[in-house]
Amino acid sequence: MKRLKLLLPAIALVTVFAMAPAANSAVVVKGSGARWRPKVTTINAGVKVTWKAVSGSHTVTAYKGAWSKNTSIPQGTKTSFTFKKAGTYNVFCSIHAGMEMKLRVKK
Numbered sequence: 001m002k003r004l005k006l007l008l009p010a011i012a013l014v015t016v017f018a019m020a021p022a023a024n025s026a027v028v029v030k031g032s033g034a035r036w037r038p039k040v041t042t043i044n045a046g047v048k049v050t051w052k053a054v055s056g057s058h059t060v061t062a063y064k065g066a067w068s069k070n071t072s073i074p075q076g077t078k079t080s081f082t083f084k085k086a087g088t089y090n091v092f093c094s095i096h097a098g099m100e101m102k103l104r105v106k107k
């Protein structure tokens with residue numbers, strides 16, 4: 001019974017995240033240190049995403065062929081892209097190894 005009491009809130013939490021609606025309005029991804037926040041975000045097609053270099057300088061780089069973007073953003077600057085097609089888009093920073101994030105774009 002104790003195990004069930006622990007399990008039920010966990011299932012409820014997973015369900016809430018799975019059903020979280022995709023963002024309908026502009027999203028900001030913050031680059032700080034060697035991390036993007038949020039690391040994964042879901043948006044609807046047509047939503048503008050802005051990457052902002054909060055601390056440190058970064059690049060917003062697309063994996064080859066996945067989509068087209070490679071922009072340097074010195075500290076304090078930003079760049080944007082509007083995703084019009086559904087799909088999963090991975091982004092990395094060419095300066096900081098492992099600094100990656102993912103956008104899920106829904107129709």
Ligand SMILES: [Cu+2]
Nearest residue numbers: 058093096099
């Ligand atoms: Cu970086």
